[in-house]
Amino acid sequence: MGVKALGYVVIATAKMKEWDSFLTEVVGVMRGAGGPEGVALYRIDDRPFRFWIEPGAQDELLASAYEIADAQSWADLKAKIAAAGRPVEDGSASEAKARGVTAFFRTTDPAGNGLEFFHGDTRDDVAFVSPAGVTGFVTGEMGMGHSVLCTPNFQECYDFYKNVVGFGDTDLPRFHFSDDPDDPGMGFAFMHADNGRHHSIALAEMPVPPSRCVHLMLEMATMSDVGLCHDRMRKAKVAESATLGRHVNDQTFGFYMQTPAGFDIEIGWNPLVIDYKNWTPTAHLTPSEWGHVWAWQKAMEEQQEKAGQ
Incomplete structure (x- = not known):
């Protein structure tokens, strides 16, 4: 296939200070150095940055950037796209140098979601030290984590990521979020790159929001790292999007909180590591084994309780 992993994300924001405090004080990532003027870089490992935050008129995910195995595979992919x-x-x-890559190109999927594909990545010997005391983030061959994007033209976008880009199928469920027998459900596609991470990208059948993202996921090294991050979220009064829980398909333990852009970040631990070369795609019926009570679910329950009084 040639898609190695999620390398970094590019985010535009009108809230540079809020992003800085959120990433360093709550999530616990480390400030990077050497970015272009006005750009803030943040790192979670031995890559010079994983978060590229630049000033913008509104808050949005500009691009999820994926590493391609080599120059020829990268050129072939560019031609296919x-x-x-x-x-x-x-x-x-100069842009490639600033991103720490040999070369990259920009594109969009059929829903307009921004993407970058690059080859020739960079590592350094700068030790990762979390300002919040996170012991580490799990990256390596599995990359930064994953992106989840909205795709109202779901089948067209799924075909693009599978048949053009070359991601592999991991889990292809259709979730039903109500008891209405006529509810058509919502399509999802969890797709893997050439590594053991359950999914490096996922697609959700819904309109694209102004933030252009559902969530980004980071994997922490220990359960305590996740719990302590949850405490920091609460103390900083960051909105919790979903309570602690465990997913069915990738078995990740964690929670979701809202970023300054309005989309979520999933903080997880101990996910399933797949054998991507011999994986048989699944189609799970529910997102979570336990927990993960979403803010919208809490709001509905509160409304029902008030209505019943």
């Missing part, structure tokens, strides 16, 4: 009718824009040499 162009042949599929998607726009392709090469990053300049």
